[in-house]
Amino acid sequence: MKATGQQPGVRIVKEELLSDNWYILKKVTFEYEKNSDQWETQSREVYDRGNGATILLYNRKKQTVVLTRQFRMPTYQNGNETGMLIETCAGLLDKETPEESILRETEEETGYRVDCVQKVGEAYMSPGSVTEILYFFVAEYNEDMATGLGGGLEDDQENIEVVELPFIQALNLVKSGEIRDAKTILLLQYAQIHGLLKEKTNSLHILIAGPYRSGTSDDPVLIEKNVQFMNEIALQVYETGHLPVLGEWYALPLIATAGSTSLGDEVFNRIFHPSSIRLLDHCDAVLRIGGPSQGADEMVKVAREKQLLIFEHLEDLPPVTQP
Template sequence: MPPIPPPFQIKDVEVTDRSTSFKGFFTIEQLTLKHRTFDGEWLGPFTRELFRRGEAVCVLLFDPKRQTVVLTEQFRVGAIDDERSPWLLELVAGMVEDGETWQQVAQRETQEEAGCQFYQLIPICDYWVSPGGCDERVMLYCGLIDSEQVGGVHGLAQEHEDIRLVTLSLEEAKQALADGVINNAAAIIALQWLQLHHKQLLSELTD
């Protein structure tokens, strides 16, 4: 099998014009650009709209002692037409602000949305959410917690947050995935990661 060829780089794209089409809670830019093609030529120039969302951090809260996960439940306008409910079961999550590291965001959002702190933070992966037209990049973590006193409703009033915490056993979380009750990318990826690495994780914690 031939090796995978190296990918193109940023230098293989030329942006000749960039303007802001909309600026509100989010920003939409219009770009005129061209890029190299696989046959060695150039494609373009052409225009694309880019939804500027920025970087986000999501944390799966896992209690290894009780074998439970703690999820958030809140209204999401993007899911307003969801047949089941626009209130989604998700991970603790937040946007990266200027000067913040991913780890700092994970710590801040865990406190704000769940009222607790993790004692260990394990990287899962980072991924582009919808790169066909959005620049949002998500960093996923698993945060190990003691969930005994974790629960209730949280969030910042000034950010119009109303976040209820939901604690599920690993089996309940697995069934919620199978039933489509958990239906957002970050939670699906993180919970599937936990299923794959659960035994190894517990082994490492008890060594």
């Protein structure tokens, strides 16, 4: 190989079209200048699918990112049992600038119309066989930018699920291998390294949702164990800097004061679950813990409808920056 700064000579000898069914696959025969001015004839298959752009949407206030989830046949053919991948929004350039393309793709796939984007880099993603250059962008989003549900274009046979995740959970999914798409890993690590979401300083008011009566057959000892478990989790949440709350803390004293005489009586049912639903209006997030529980699952469902954050593990809670 020639010394740094000197470019090797390349002479294209022949290009053969192998396929243009979807994009363009060629066999390129070329002469390559090696050491001592020697030339060697080589052949490579080159896949030209155009260039693309990808974007990470992030929200500092909510400490969330917006990703997508969709089926990818090539991964299904190579070890991905379901073929589903979690990815950043992305698309090919369609006679547009990278910025124009990613603004369009963002609205089509995620349902958010962002005002401006920041380019953070560009890279060849598979230079051994694919010509594509991918342009990387980031942009902050909020709920006021929502114009629809996203999901991609039906005409393009796109079936895209929009996934809003706490940023720390997305990073944990990279660590666990559940996120294994290169562009997504690069953008999430960029956001982490450059502190894009660091401005969060306020603690979250987090409702702890777990089994209360579920799996106990209304045995008071087992119910007390469930409550104790939730209290212990609440303490750990508090020690992270957030403000935990249990629906039971509010509901049980009210139920006793209202004259309930047994679990599941009319007074209990009138207050227990409805008071927790009302409490959600004053919370920022739900932490779902423990085993099966119809009531806890209902809390998560309502929280999603209210667009609250949903956490499933303590380690997914965002750090609180103390003043």
